[in-house]
Amino acid sequence: MRPPERWPLHPAPAETESLSSWLRRIAASYGMYSYELLEHGLGHRELSDPDLNLNPPMHLLEELAKRTGLDQHRVSAMTMAGWVPWLFDSLDLAPDAYETYVHQLSVLLPPKRRNIYTPRKWLPWLPEAGARRGCPDCLEFSPALLLVWQLPVIASCPVHWCRLETYEGHPPDYIRWTTPAHDQRPLPKSLSLMDRRTWQAITTGSVDLPRYPVHAGIWFRLLRTILDELTTAQGRYGRQLDDVRRVWEHCGHPFRAGLYSWQPFETLHWTAQQQLLEATAAAMELIEAGSLTALGTSAHLLRPEPSPLISDGTPRGPLTATAGAQEKPTLDELLKQATDALDACIAAAKEDPVVAKQLFDFARYGCRGDQSLRGLRQTFAELQIPLDFLSQTENQRPFA
Structure with a gap:
């Protein structure tokens, strides 16, 4: 007997929920595990959570859309592949990927001031060591795990204004929070603002910056650019060294997050990644306030639009000597x-x-x-x- 094409039970996915989390919740509706749903409900071999969330087979996404009545684009958006080309240029490895993505823009430093690094097998934002992070308040009310929590692109929950914490287990069956005490510090306002902008980029496709809105792709590359500039070798800063030191002093973390040698952001431990994200938020805050010199070609995006001059009513010449002279003459x-x-x-x-x-x-x-x-x-x-x-x-x- 053929199973029905449309599943009678399929909970709606949460905004930016990962595909593995959604499949787990659908399977739970039938008292199954997700691997059993893949095998008996979709006729597909078992896939790990990273495989499901990164770039699963297209025919699997098509079958899921058919069984749940969801638009295929909505199903694809629960995977990293669905975020190409906004968050990623491509999921295929390329030798010039780092230079293209990270060095296309400049904020703190003039163009070509940074070293041109070419790390192997690099993709933006994908951590080498998988970490389970989440918002305790969100998971208290829903077992949905968001795809964005798996990437070091955001460090706080834009809904509950609290830090993301690491955990063990699979909500809702079992979860144990493992965030160290030193990572449970108060959330800086600058970091909260930056993460809300990142959330806006993910959910709407654009970000409202001080000067004008920009496309989400520009925002992610701007963010990754500053992260790279803050870890550039000290000898490359030149006269910007004092300004960069002020950024680290402002956020209260060691200079260059304590790194002695350059490493791609994605390879760092989550503790160092958090410090770099906080330093990036602090740099944006100082640039926006006009208290930090930024010589990059894209720094103007973070500065507010210059205030137009508004007359205080004082006459400036013979043509404006009287109020009547300023009025348009009649016929x-x-x-x-x-x-x-x-x-x-x-x-x-x-x-x-x-x-x-x-x-x-x-x-x-x-x-x-x-x-x-x-x-x-x-x-x-x-x-x-x-x-x-x-x-x-x-x-x-x-x-x-």
Whole structure:
């Protein structure tokens, strides 16, 4: 007997929940383990949690979408592969991946100031040692494990404003929190703000920065750039060394997180990764406040838009000497100005033949024949403007 195409029980996935967590919750609805659901409900071999969350077979995602009625893109978003190209350029290893991803932007240091490292088998944000992290408050009410918790891209819960803690076990069956006491410090406001921006990037695809919103892909690369700049060899800082030291003093951690030699962020222990994330948040806070010099080409994204100059009402010149002069003139006022100007021209033309000729030439633009020209001459005669200059232009025709 064929199983029904649509499963009668399939709890909705939580926002950014991992595929392994969702499958575990679906299997629990039928009193099964997730590997049993894969085998008997989907006809698929057992896959480990990292395999499910990284890049599972496409046909498995298609079958899950069919059995649950979810859009396939929504199912794919529960895997790392579904976050390409926002969080990752690609999940395929490439020799120039580090340079392309990390050195494309610059914030604290000028371009090309950092060493061009090319670590082997590198992918952004994927830790070499898998760690189980989560929000105690979130897991108290729901067993859903978020995909973003598995990456060292975020250190706090943007919903409950608390640090993520490490644990052992598989919620909800068993969980034991293992975060050391020294990692249970109060959450800095700068780190909370940075993590909320990261959460916004993951859930909406863009981030509101002080100057203007940027695409999520820009945010993740900007974040990874500063992490790299804060661990650059000390000799590369130049005159920026004092500024970088101030960042570490501001967050209260050892310079360069105590590293004696450079290592990719992804290979570090979670304790060092937390310190680097806090230092990155502190750098962003200082740049945004205008108290830290940043010579990188992308530093302007973290600075607020310059405040426009607003007049305090003080007159600045003769045109603004009175409130009335600042107002737009009315039609009657414009007509009066034109009439006064014409009267002044007529008065000058009566005395100066040159002005008379200029006024006549200006007026003849409207003439379209001999009769119109004769009428113009009659008007000048009535205004008592001498027409002596016409003897020199008698043979000239009006403009057609």
